[in-house]
Amino acid sequence: MPDLGLNVLFEGRNFVRLLGGLWTALWIALAAMAASVVLGLPMGVLMTSRHRLVKLALRGYLEAIRVLPQLVLLFVFYFDLTYVTGVNLSPELAAFIVFTLWGTAEMGDLVRGAITAIPLHQYQSGYALGLKPSQVQAFVVLPQSVRRLLPLAVNLVTRMVKTTSLIVLIGVTEVLKVGQQIIDRNRFQYPDAALWVYATIFLLYFLACFPISRLAQTLERRFAV
Amino acid sequence: MPTIRSPHSPRVAAATVTVLAALAALGGCGSTQAGDPVTSAPAETVTSAxxxxxxxxxxxxxxxxxxxxxxxxxxxxxxxxxxxxxxxxxxxxxxxxxxxxxxxxxxxxxxxxxxxxxxxxxxxxxxxxxxxxxxxxxxxxxxxxxxxxxxxxxxxxxxxALGVASPEAAPITDIAQLAGKKVIVVKGTTAETYLAANYPDFDVTKYEQYTEATSALLDGRGDAWVTDNTEALAWTKANPGFTTGITSLGPADxxxxxxxxxxxxxxxxxxxxxxxxxxxxxxxxxxxxxxxxxxxxxxxxxxxxxxxxxx
Missing domain, CATH: 3.40.190.10 (Periplasmic binding protein-like II)
Structure with missing residues (x-):
């Protein structure tokens, strides 16, 4: 059979549509990651707090987010929120909120880990130099924490990008859904198009995630303590 | 160690609360339609609603x-x-x-x-x-x-309704012809339940996937494939040598x-x-x-x- 399913990719605007789907997935993941960094930093600092109530609340939040599958959270924010309160979020916004809640929890835990890894003598040396507690945090603890943190945070980005494949279930047409649309459209003429389309999506995910993952490696090497 | 860090907590807490409040506000912006979809549905008996x-x-x-x-x-x-x-x-x-x-x-x-x-x-x-x-x-x-x-x-x-796909060389045009023949169905479909309820004597082979069922029919491992009529029609149209001899079988949905x-x-x-x-x-x-x-x-x-x- 001379008809290659490969041709399907270049028919009409199909390839552009796939790239558009990838972009949808990427911007939701990246925007959520940016918000997660902003929210996760204070959360991580708070998690090292001595107040038991604060610690308990944050620990509870982290565990709750961790045990719930992201898919459940997506349904809660897209459908259940409307059932209960009448508030109607766009699927993209619901996805952004869910990924931010998840990212904040994960990020907070990473920050907590990075801070507690700073040895006590670093604090003591800071105080010995006459720095105020806030200055010790700002100039001694946080810079060192951030170095430990960066590679881990970048890893979280790639996990987020991959998890965006779930958002199709609340009606966001991301790269995987575009792929399914193309496959179904050509189901009768090119039954083997699925192979080509999925291979292309694999490549697109790889092209998106590989540089990010390399960045994590590079940072890890540069910041090696 | 913790004794050194604790003084900052309240301030950072305030910052966190502010940011969370901002997020909540952001969420609120997205609400376009108010109203309560659950409790408001009128009773079914309403005629002048x-x-x-x-x-x-x-x-x-x-x-x-x-x-x-x-x-x-x-x-x-x-x-x-x-x-x-x-x-x-x-x-x-x-x-x-x-x-x-x-x-x-x-x-x-x-x-x-x-x-x-x-x-x-x-x-x-x-x-x-x-x-x-x-x-x-x-x-x-x-x-x-x-x-x-x-x-x-x-x-x-x-x-x-259901349809029956079969080779053009030995077409099945009436359900009675299936007696003693090898019948293909996909598990979990309406076709499976319909045949089990109405023609329990048929020699039915069940497959997990549509593609398994269609290749079984192509290979001659079965004489006919019973499935949704739309599915049967589309498949036989795309596969020369096969025909949907029965286009409407069983109860119509x-x-x-x-x-x-x-x-x-x-x-x-x-x-x-x-x-x-x-x-x-x-x-x-x-x-x-x-x-x-x-x-x-x-x-x-x-x-x-x-x-x-x-x-």
């Missing part, structure tokens, strides 16, 4: 929109499949096409509004309607008693659009629209345009198409 929704659309009568609301907004949201050709799919240019889409376009035209298509998944069709995220579902929605408790179905615009429970105003308008469309044989034209290229001319359109909402 439309006045409630049309006169006071802004009060908490539900998150659904009446015909007047939709026309005032200038667009109707229709939930459709985006990957179920030939009913609803997206072409290479990114445009929606299919049997359901032709119908949706016509509804938009007659309402005088633009149509905003929302891609839905089979499992979430009811939720999309219940939460008012779409006004209407036209996604090859089979009418069942269970679904009718949650949504209001329009009158049907299509019907489906109807396919209909659906609106949110209680949206009688829109329901009545759409049912009246079906009568208008029936007068001009709209769905036969729709069939020729979208289904015939896929199903071929083996099937009589009247076996699939329902005009005027009357089976």
């Amino acid at each position: 439309p006045a409630v929704t049309t006169e006071a659309p802004t009060t908490a009568t539900g998150s659904f929109r009446s015909v007047a609301d939709i026309q005032a907004a200038g667009s109707i949201k229709i939930g459709v499949f985006s990957d179920k050709a030939p009913f609803g799919s997206v072409d290479a240019n990114g445009d929606y096409t299919g049997y359901d889409i032709e119908y949706g376009n016509r509804i938009g035209q007659d309402l005088g509004v633009t149509v905003e298509y929302v891609p839905v998944e089979a499992a979430s069709r009811v939720s999309f309607l219940e939460t008012g995220k779409v006004d209407l579902i036209l996604a090859n929605f089979t009418v069942t008693a269970e679904r009718a408790e949650k949504v209001d179905f329009l009158n049907p615009y299509m019907k489906v 109807t396919i209909a659009g659906a609106v949110q429970k209680g949206n009688k105003d829109l329901l009545d308008w759409l049912n009246a629209e079906l009568v208008t469309l029936g007068a001009e044989n709209f769905f036969h034209q729709d069939f020729e345009l979208t289904l015939e290229p896929v199903y071929g001319d083996v099937v009589d359109p009247d076996e699939l198409v329902v005009e005027g909402g009357q089976v």
